Amino acid sequence: MNNDIILRKIARLQSGGTPRVLDLFAGCGGISLGFEAAGFEMRGAVEFDPDAARSHGLNFHAGASEHSEPIDITKTSPAELCMKLGLGSVAEAFDVVVGGPPCQAFARVGRSKLREIEEHPEAFIHDPRAQLYLKYLEYVEAFQPVAVLMENVPDILNHGGQNIAEETCDVLKGKGYICGYTLLNAAFYGVPQMRERMFLMAYRRELAVEVSFPKPTHYLVLPPGYEGSRSVALKTLRNLLDDAHSYIAPPPATKDLPPAVTVGDALGDLPAINARELLAEGKISRGARRFDTPVSYSRKKPSVYAELMRAWPGHPAPSEGPTDHVIRYLPRDYELFARMNPGDQYPEAYKHAVKMFEERLAAARAEKEIKEGSSEYKKIWSSIVPPYDSSKFPNKWRKMWKDQPARTLMAHLGKDGYSHIHYDSKQARTISVREAARLQSFPDGFRFSGTMNPAFKQIGNAVPPMLARALATQMMQTLKHAVNENKVSDEPRRTAAAVS
Numbered sequence: 001m002n003n004d005i006i007l008r009k010i011a012r013l014q015s016g017g018t019p020r021v022l023d024l025f026a027g028c029g030g031i032s033l034g035f036e037a038a039g040f041e042m043r044g045a046v047e048f049d050p051d052a053a054r055s056h057g058l059n060f061h062a063g064a065s066e067h068s069e070p071i072d073i074t075k076t077s078p079a080e081l082c083m084k085l086g087l088g089s090v091a092e093a094f095d096v097v098v099g100g101p102p103c104q105a106f107a108r109v110g111r112s113k114l115r116e117i118e119e120h121p122e123a124f125i126h127d128p129r130a131q132l133y134l135k136y137l138e139y140v141e142a143f144q145p146v147a148v149l150m151e152n153v154p155d156i157l158n159h160g161g162q163n164i165a166e167e168t169c170d171v172l173k174g175k176g177y178i179c180g181y182t183l184l185n186a187a188f189y190g191v192p193q194m195r196e197r198m199f200l201m202a203y204r205r206e207l208a209v210e211v212s213f214p215k216p217t218h219y220l221v222l223p224p225g226y227e228g229s230r231s232v233a234l235k236t237l238r239n240l241l242d243d244a245h246s247y248i249a250p251p252p253a254t255k256d257l258p259p260a261v262t263v264g265d266a267l268g269d270l271p272a273i274n275a276r277e278l279l280a281e282g283k284i285s286r287g288a289r290r291f292d293t294p295v296s297y298s299r300k301k302p303s304v305y306a307e308l309m310r311a312w313p314g315h316p317a318p319s320e321g322p323t324d325h326v327i328r329y330l331p332r333d334y335e336l337f338a339r340m341n342p343g344d345q346y347p348e349a350y351k352h353a354v355k356m357f358e359e360r361l362a363a364a365r366a367e368k369e370i371k372e373g374s375s376e377y378k379k380i381w382s383s384i385v386p387p388y389d390s391s392k393f394p395n396k397w398r399k400m401w402k403d404q405p406a407r408t409l410m411a412h413l414g415k416d417g418y419s420h421i422h423y424d425s426k427q428a429r430t431i432s433v434r435e436a437a438r439l440q441s442f443p444d445g446f447r448f449s450g451t452m453n454p455a456f457k458q459i460g461n462a463v464p465p466m467l468a469r470a471l472a473t474q475m476m477q478t479l480k481h482a483v484n485e486n487k488v489s490d491e492p493r494r495t496a497a498a499v500s
Contacts, residue, residue, distance in 0.1 A: 005091045007206065010206060019146075022094040026045035026099060032098075036314065043093070044085050050070045051450035055458055059315065078142035095145055096147045096149070100152050101136045145204075151198065151463050152198045154197065154198055157198060166247070178207075178209065179200065183198055186466070188216035189470045192260070203478065208482065213471070216257060220405065263439065265303040284327075289328075310443070315446050328430055334429060340399045346390055350386065354385060396418055413460040415453070436456060442462070
């Protein structure tokens, strides 16, 4: 990399310039929102999904067409991106690159290949997953950022036997960066959701800084599934033949911190949607849910978290209320949702459904004879009991607890939403788009392009903005300290200790 360009960027920051960010694999903008809130300038993004790209452009660039169109990173060079966005010189366009290629990109790329991929790209030209990683490296090489943030699932620490985070650090170190990675859970940073992810930070060695991660702001005892996944990941790090030199232990959450934000804190001020009443009144039906009808907040006093979601800087709630508080049409299951207890999953739901069937069958048989296995018997069964094998889909459904953070929202939320059934049995439904956004820490003024299903997918795919804000604030503090102290150097410093 050109050291003169790096020094010019550092000099610009020293003179008070705002760090300019490029968000790769940006989605609708979870990371972007956090970096914007921490004082960075969101100057550009690359996103392939059309709805997500439009959402990003809508929220960060007032819907400007050049910022709202999908971009295929495998077919767009850094120079072409700059031309599209009207940014001029590639090397001068951005100071920070954030995001991260999907983990599938690494499935067949070994450590030696990661180091050689730039010299031998023809070996990977027919593997689109490896192309994503190749393009990521190409963009970092071209834009020469002073800092990098990558995010991915914890499994990337043992992806087909590889520690991709460590291998990525090796590559970035070869390009002149100081690197470190860790595991963070969103619930420790004020997000009402237990979401565990890997984060990697890197700074140019000229900044002469150490990599550090933000301290938790909230405390929670993680349930076995989450603490277990972290333990497995860390055990993997210790067992790998190659030491995890760049791993940094996550800052601990201590009991003196405020308790984690709960589902009730997040959703309590949103207006109730009583699904069974809407169904009985014919006010809900099959079809696309559009975001064109505002709803007023309930009269309940909003929690501190809800107030933040209403008044996020730069994205305040619409004065008439949110327009995306819409739910799925699931007429078979509303009554079943009402019967479920908080914490119930699919096996419990199935038992409730069988009990409901028995009750309905007994009532019907009081009127006339219905033989087991008859068409009418089967009709009653299918109108009540879900068709999935309860032994094969134990986690397909879950009714949330009001007094805990939600479990991880996934992109699959765009297909059914059964993983997050509302805790209020009177409402008896899966969560709305706005409720999903609240659980992911998207403010009420953030607008999602498209209809309900694409919006759910965008939310499930995103990095929680509040967690991104914590990471961005840490990065901003590190950059300001480096440039204000004027400790610019050509010598790298060591990061925190590896796994003990």
